[in-house]
Amino acid sequence: MVRQARSEATRRRIIDSAVDLINEIGYPASGLADIIERAELTKGALYYHFESKEAVATAIIEEGKDTILGAFRAAGRPSSPAIENIVHGLFVVAETIMADGVAQASCRLLRTFGGFNPTAKAAYGVLRHELAEGVTSAVEQGDLRSDVDAEAVVATVLASTLGAELVSSALADGRDLRRRFALNLEILLPAIVTEQSLGYYREFLARQSMRISPSKP
Amino acid sequence: MVRQARSEATRRRIIDSAVDLINEIGYPASGLADIIERAELTKGALYYHFESKEAVATAIIEEGKDTILGAFRAAGRPSSPAIENIVHGLFVVAETIMADGVAQASCRLLRTFGGFNPTAKAAYGVLRHELAEGVTSAVEQGDLRSDVDAEAVVATVLASTLGAELVSSALADGRDLRRRFALNLEILLPAIVTEQSLGYYREFLARQSMRISPSKP
Numbered sequence: 001m002v003r004q005a006r007s008e009a010t011r012r013r014i015i016d017s018a019v020d021l022i023n024e025i026g027y028p029a030s031g032l033a034d035i036i037e038r039a040e041l042t043k044g045a046l047y048y049h050f051e052s053k054e055a056v057a058t059a060i061i062e063e064g065k066d067t068i069l070g071a072f073r074a075a076g077r078p079s080s081p082a083i084e085n086i087v088h089g090l091f092v093v094a095e096t097i098m099a100d101g102v103a104q105a106s107c108r109l110l111r112t113f114g115g116f117n118p119t120a121k122a123a124y125g126v127l128r129h130e131l132a133e134g135v136t137s138a139v140e141q142g143d144l145r146s147d148v149d150a151e152a153v154v155a156t157v158l159a160s161t162l163g164a165e166l167v168s169s170a171l172a173d174g175r176d177l178r179r180r181f182a183l184n185l186e187i188l189l190p191a192i193v194t195e196q197s198l199g200y201y202r203e204f205l206a207r208q209s210m211r212i213s214p215s216k217p
Numbered sequence: 218m219v220r221q222a223r224s225e226a227t228r229r230r231i232i233d234s235a236v237d238l239i240n241e242i243g244y245p246a247s248g249l250a251d252i253i254e255r256a257e258l259t260k261g262a263l264y265y266h267f268e269s270k271e272a273v274a275t276a277i278i279e280e281g282k283d284t285i286l287g288a289f290r291a292a293g294r295p296s297s298p299a300i301e302n303i304v305h306g307l308f309v310v311a312e313t314i315m316a317d318g319v320a321q322a323s324c325r326l327l328r329t330f331g332g333f334n335p336t337a338k339a340a341y342g343v344l345r346h347e348l349a350e351g352v353t354s355a356v357e358q359g360d361l362r363s364d365v366d367a368e369a370v371v372a373t374v375l376a377s378t379l380g381a382e383l384v385s386s387a388l389a390d391g392r393d394l395r396r397r398f399a400l401n402l403e404i405l406l407p408a409i410v411t412e413q414s415l416g417y418y419r420e421f422l423a424r425q426s427m428r429i430s431p432s433k434p
Binding site (some may be wrong): 027 | 242243244245246270271274325327328329330331332333334337338341342345365366368369370372373375376377378379380381383384386387388389390397400401403404405407408409
């Protein structure tokens with residue numbers, strides 16, 4: 001048991017070192033040698049846990065995806081309408097990405113690998129599916145406009161969310177992520193929800209956006 | 218002159234080989250050795266033109282960004298309304314990314330480097346600026362709803378476009394890019410343009426979408 005705990009601690013140190021480097025200088029510039037040096041380990045110790053740099057990346061994608069999905073799900077309440085859960089869930093995801101290094105690095109790696117890494121590809125599928133479930137519930141709850149296609153809603157919310165993460169990361173090192181999510185939703189809500197529900201969700205969005213304090217841009 | 222032409226041809230061969238590899242197996246898996254082998258050149262020939270793998274990537278980002286921006290601009294007509302130029306321009310960009318290897322690889326590299334590479338970061342700024350100019354014209358032409366914030370429109374169109382490219386690349390190897398752009402615009406147009414103009418732009422979008430023939434999904 002002691003040996004297993006030590007082995008797990010070593011694996012953790014490798015992942016944490018890689019996460020720090022990826023968030024500081026990006027994945028392409030983070031070499032295996034840099035990860036080993038940062039983790040203060042030997043090459044052998046690293047190769048015992050991971051067969052390649054991509055294997056480390058895959059572990060980070062997997063863990064980060066679980067963290068992000070877990071945060072989104074935990075933000076939702078079964079008693080709340082699905083649109084509210086989606087809006088609140090997106091803001092919680094923004095906070096998670098800003099606060100959690102593994103989640104942040106996993107976003108960078110997802111963008112880097114896209115369809116070339118099976119774990120990354122599967123993660124995009126899972127995120128899409130999660131959003132599609134929320135939109136289906138919103139349709140059942142009568143909150144979606146009758147003239148919009150649910151598939152188009154899922155595709156647009158997913159694209160605008162992932163694109164906002166990308167732009168925020170590229171232009172502001174991820175610091176304005178919540179604000180970018182708020183801008184997306186400000187445009188998308190009127191296109192998606194019914195006239196009757198719009199006032200309620202707009203106010204809900206305004207309250208969520210207000211939590212974006214100037215000290216934490 | 219002969220020597221300069223030969224040197225230019227070598228540089229071209231390096232870029233084209235790197236582009237092919239990046240589109241086939243992704244940037245992380247494309248090593249400098251692979252690029253040299255594919256280009257049938259020596260290490261010395263490559264280092265004469267590029268000091269590192271990232272320098273090759275930077276050249277591809279620069280060239281691809283120019284191609285994409287050039288295609289978007291060439292698609293616009295000064296006599297056409299700005300919204301029409303944006304919609305048509307996005308479909309032309311989708312076709313360009315699907316048909317032009319350098320443009321496609323540059324999208325992958327932009328996502329990979331984001332804010333870590335000055336050329337990539339600047340490219341995002343240029344794309345944002347181009348879109349902002351179109352939206353400003355649309356406001357002047359009275360096509361934008363009076364209750365929407367132009368900055369939010371720019372941010373959402375940019376995010377949904379970049380996100381669609383990312384999702385299309387990850388889940389369908391970029392083959393459904395035009396369809397994803399069409400789904401975005403189907404949701405975004407009613408949120409952005411005035412009631413009076415909506416019918417016209419919806420029909421314009423439908424005509425553009427129809428060009429998405431089933432044989433070229």
